[in-house]
Amino acid sequence: QSVLTQPPSASGTPGQRVTISCSGSSSNIGSNTVNWYQQLPGTAPKLLIYSNNQRPSGVPDRFSGSKSGTSASLAISGLQSEDEADYYCAAWDASLKGVFGGGTKLTVL
Amino acid sequence: QVQLVESGGGVVQPGRSLSLSCAASGFTFSSYAMHWVRQAPGKGLQWVAVIWYDGSNKYYVDSVKGRFTISRDNSKNTLYLQMNSLRAEDTAVYYCARDVRDYGDYADYWGQGTLVTVSS
Numbered sequence: 536q537s538v539l540t541q542p543p544s545a546s547g548t549p550g551q552r553v554t555i556s557c558s559g560s561s562s563n564i565g566s567n568t569v570n571w572y573q574q575l576p577g578t579a580p581k582l583l584i585y586s587n588n589q590r591p592s593g594v595p596d597r598f599s600g601s602k603s604g605t606s607a608s609l610a611i612s613g614l615q616s617e618d619e620a621d622y623y624c625a626a627w628d629a630s631l632k633g634v635f636g637g638g639t640k641l642t643v644l
Numbered sequence: 645q646v647q648l649v650e651s652g653g654g655v656v657q658p659g660r661s662l663s664l665s666c667a668a669s670g671f672t673f674s675s676y677a678m679h680w681v682r683q684a685p686g687k688g689l690q691w692v693a694v695i696w697y698d699g700s701n702k703y704y705v706d707s708v709k710g711r712f713t714i715s716r717d718n719s720k721n722t723l724y725l726q727m728n729s730l731r732a733e734d735t736a737v738y739y740c741a742r743d744v745r746d747y748g749d750y751a752d753y754w755g756q757g758t759l760v761t762v763s764s
Binding site: 537568570572574578579580581582585591621623625627631632633634635636637638 | 681688691744749752755
């Protein structure tokens with residue numbers, strides 16, 4: 536099982552707001568920043584959110600991230616069909632390893 | 645633009661070795677740490693290893709420690725992953741990814757991946 540815990544699935548209708556949670560521990564999320572990746576079907580992961588709540592150039596402001604203690608969350612507002620993808624949280628661990636969540640499959644109904 | 649191209653994947657028998665390469669272009673390769681991340685078929689992402697910008701530090705996930713070796717040749721802008729004593733559970737798409745810093749932090753650019761299948 537993954538070091539970071541995410542719900543395996545999430546869903547919403549177009550225009551809705553959905554959130555995806557990511558739970559870790561004091562050795563990873565609690566002491567380092569959280570990053571989020573989006574993986575569209577059949578493609579490589581793409582950086583979506585870095586340093587808890589920063590968006591790389593080109594990522595729509597519909598995507599936002601937050602962190603509190605040993606948990607983080609990704610919010611997607613104004614859900615669109617092209618947002619259907621797998622989403623992964625990630626962080627650096629104090630044991631000098633990278634850690635990922637198990638991924639959340641987002642379905643747009 | 646940043647480009648990462650993995651190669652070297654294929655089918656290999658359990659217990660054998662395989663070497664992956666990642667050719668980098670579009671940025672100053674020697675200034676960035678680099679990662680290998682893998683994804684088993686139908687599964688999530690798993691971080692495998694990281695190497696500092698100058699090769700001075702290397703860290704691995706426990707399941708590959710002692711079997712895999714990450715290295716780099718900054719003169720050739722190339723990242724490597726030497727995989728020995730391969731097991732069925734190493735079957736995955738292997739991605740190389742660039743870190744945003746010269747030490748391990750997080751990856752911003754990813755290659756398209758190369759598939760490694762360990763099977764008899």
